[in-house]
Amino acid sequence: MTKTTDTPKPGLRAWLGLAVILGPVLLVAMDGSVLFLAMPKVTEALSPSADQALWTLDIYGFVVGSLLIAFGNIGDRYGRLRLLMIGVTLFGLASLGAAFASSPEMLITFRALMGLAGATLLPSALAVLSELFVDPQKRAQAIGIFAAAFAAGFAIGPAVGGQLLSHFWWGSVFLVNLPILVLFLALAPVLLREVKATRTGSVNVLSVVQSVIGLLLTIYSVKHMAAEGFSTITLLLGLVGLAILAWFIRRQLTLDEPLIDLSLFRDRVFTIAIVTGLLPLAAWSATAYLSGVYLQSVLGISVLRAALFSVPGALLLTVTCIVTPMLVARIGKRSALITCHLFIATGLLLLLPIASSGGVGWYVASTVLAGVGYGISFSLVAETAVAAVPSERAGSAAAIAETSNEIGNALGIALLGSLSVLIFRLQGPDLAGTFGETIDLPGLAPAVIGQAKDAFVTGLQIVAVAASLLHLVLAILTLRWVPKVLDDEKDADPSGDGPRQAATEAEASDSNEGAGIR
Incomplete structure (x- = not known):
């Protein structure tokens, strides 16, 4: 085999195909966070209970995360482009239904349908992308752009929601999906090829x-x-x-x-990377949602200003995701993983000085510093998923990586959000179960409102400390479990292709002792 034959350079069609794929990817990620600043408006319009409000936020992530692996397998067997087309159509119809939902139950149902459609898109999109770019270096570059779009979607979701809500009603955060989805349906059959793996059996x-x-x-x-x-x-x-x-x-x-190939987790580098996909998203989603409530309901900042305060962190997160491959080439994957967790842990601790009377500067500083770590994590997880498996398993392996992101996003709101609710219930004025329900009660004395705000801020700070400690633990585990040879690969081969793969195989072999997966 020769390089000219086996690794042709991608042409204009490949890059246009990448641009078309990025639209749905951006939307799927963005819809995981677009309601963070919109929930006060949704609550005002639909009056959901505390449970319904939480399910509105996290049912989307749970459904996406739960079904990603299944749809990765389905795409491998029955056609990735076909699944993309079906998923985009369903995503558009569900977005339309969510925009005009007239009750909390309807909104939750349509959010679940959006999650079902989103689960069809991510693994197939990454697999189709891998087929567009055969050359390893260009494929790595394309995957970095893919990861950046995914990260940008999560990061800009609150800002986009805030901007829309400053001009339109709350349903506009879902209608914004439709033009991009229609454009994809028009261009995808022209620019993308159907891809199937030669696999038998059923899901x-x-x-x-x-x-x-x-x-x-x-x-x-x-x-x-x-x-x-x-x-x-x-x-x-x-x-x-x-x-x-x-x-x-x-x-x-x-x-x-x-459904999930647990043998992939024999490789400790892969395992650390997948956990790195889950934990940062859990920390980010929880603190982003709680910070949105803090800015609007505690400090009384308008939704537009709150959205603008989230922009610096979102921009730095996106840029970091793009430059991470260059960072890895310079300092190595092991050092990049450790750097990721240290930046996030430190950034989260910057939320400790905030108070019910102020703290916007600390919030912005926290999102900027933690954003560097989040950007590194998003990029590394996507690269590891594709590099660790044969091409015919690309859909399934991509699904594991994206599952870690989506489940992390949902778990952050569910578990860390529940920790915040518990702290409020223990320290608040004990008039209602949540902060939002409490401050909506009529005739509250200023002292009671102040107690409620202080209790909410305490819950946010405890969530930040808990997430920070988890990241410090993961940094230590990375230092102990990930072999230093991954840092040395930059000296052996700046492109990161051959020696990285050899190091991965050597580490996998070393970690196989007593691993009887099958």
């Missing part, structure tokens, strides 16, 4: 059901107990959810065609 439906039900029951239990207190029924539901998740994992170890 295991029981595994999909196990993962979805187990996850939703577990999270429901945690959220309900944080907001309402302990109850036997809620605890039992949580235990049932955990048991179903354990059953799911056990089945994956014995299936010939598992």
